[in-house]
Amino acid sequence: MLLRQNLHDLLEEKLTTLNRLRPLSKTMVQKLRERFEVEMTYNSNAIEGNSLTLKETYWVIQEGLTLKGRPIKDILETKSHKAALDFLYEIIEQDSKNTFSEQTIKQLHQLIIKDIDPNMAGRYRDIDVFISGSDHTPPSALDVPLRMRELLLWQSKNQKLHYVVEFAAMIHHMFVNIHPFEDGNGRTGRLVMNIFLMQYGFPLVIIQKNDRRKYYRVLQAADKGDYKPLVNFIGQAVLRSINIYLDTLLPAKEKEALISLAEAGKHTSYSQAYLSKLAKEGKIDAVKLRRNWMTTRKAVKDYMGQTKR
Numbered sequence: 001m002l003l004r005q006n007l008h009d010l011l012e013e014k015l016t017t018l019n020r021l022r023p024l025s026k027t028m029v030q031k032l033r034e035r036f037e038v039e040m041t042y043n044s045n046a047i048e049g050n051s052l053t054l055k056e057t058y059w060v061i062q063e064g065l066t067l068k069g070r071p072i073k074d075i076l077e078t079k080s081h082k083a084a085l086d087f088l089y090e091i092i093e094q095d096s097k098n099t100f101s102e103q104t105i106k107q108l109h110q111l112i113i114k115d116i117d118p119n120m121a122g123r124y125r126d127i128d129v130f131i132s133g134s135d136h137t138p139p140s141a142l143d144v145p146l147r148m149r150e151l152l153l154w155q156s157k158n159q160k161l162h163y164v165v166e167f168a169a170m171i172h173h174m175f176v177n178i179h180p181f182e183d184g185n186g187r188t189g190r191l192v193m194n195i196f197l198m199q200y201g202f203p204l205v206i207i208q209k210n211d212r213r214k215y216y217r218v219l220q221a222a223d224k225g226d227y228k229p230l231v232n233f234i235g236q237a238v239l240r241s242i243n244i245y246l247d248t249l250l251p252a253k254e255k256e257a258l259i260s261l262a263e264a265g266k267h268t269s270y271s272q273a274y275l276s277k278l279a280k281e282g283k284i285d286a287v288k289l290r291r292n293w294m295t296t297r298k299a300v301k302d303y304m305g306q307t308k309r
């Protein structure tokens with residue numbers, strides 16, 4: 001398996017805990033969903049150059065405000081992304097396993113792009129493109145329909161052969177590698193990946209804008225056939241989302257308090273810097289909130305137990 005075993009085990013353990021809490025409180029789930037919609041919209045759009053801040057994104061999509069002094073395009077993109085996310089949730093709620101198709105991909109793209117360029121929305125490109133900041137050249141426009149059919153064929157044959165996180169990461173890369181549309185490939189690709197993760201029961205997975213350089217680096221490795229860094233990168237993003245869900249939904253008495261790495265360092269012989277390295281590499285159960293890594297006493301203890309074994 002490409003996903004590190006301890007990360008795999010951690011994700012499964014947390015998902016079991018989340019499922020044990022079902023049915024989840026409707027109010028809490030709604031609140032979480034709103035929070036994640038804002039975060040995802042902000043991060044996914046910021047990765048592609050949108051200038052809105054997290055707060056502004058909140059104002060636009062939750063409060064319906066129009067912002068003075070921000071490009072209209074950035075505001076339209078924010079609203080469009082929210083509409084695409086609502087559609088994504090609809091797909092997941094349909095509860096059918098066969099929702100992945102070229103039509104679904106095009107529908108997601110349509111929602112992302114229609115207010116910016118209606119002619120381009122939901123249509124494969126007819127020009128050649130490049131990806132700035134990367135060495136990868138996507139295939140010729142003439143090959144896009146065939147390459148997309150191959151992607152769908154690969155999906156139907158391989159989905160059962162891979163762990164869902166591994167599979168979602170690979171599909172994401174194959175999709176952005178083809179770059180089937182003139183614009184909006186990154187945003188659409190991040191939604192597409194979530195279809196599989198969310199159908200499996202994970203919460204919405206968000207690639208952070210702050211991780212953009214790492215994201216490009218792991219995609220570059222995948223271009224060369226090395227999927228491991230990408231798979232583990234996505235795995236850590238899944239862990240972050242599920243940690244936030246559990247932190248909100250677990251009854252207080254069952255909850256492990258999140259502590260800073262400085263705090264965690266006081267209870268072990270590990271330095272804060274070493275704990276930070278472990279967190280970044282996904283070797284310890286930790287979650288990055290804003291700019292700070294947080295962990296729990298249990299996570300540190302578990303890690304110490306593992307290394308002793």
Ligand SMILES: Nc1ncnc2c1ncn2[C@@H]1O[C@H](COP(=O)(O)OP(=O)(O)OP(=O)(O)O)[C@@H](O)[C@H]1O
Binds near residue numbers: 133
């Ligand atoms: N080396 C790479 N191989 C494949 N895909 C990559 C690579 N590096 C980056 N990408 C993908 O390409 C996207 C950026 O490319 P580009 O700016 O052309 O996207 P786009 O079509 O404008 O999409 P959007 O507007 O949603 O970002 C990234 O978000 C990422 O998903």
Ligand SMILES: [Mg+2]
Binds near residue numbers: 048184185
């Ligand atoms: Mg773009």
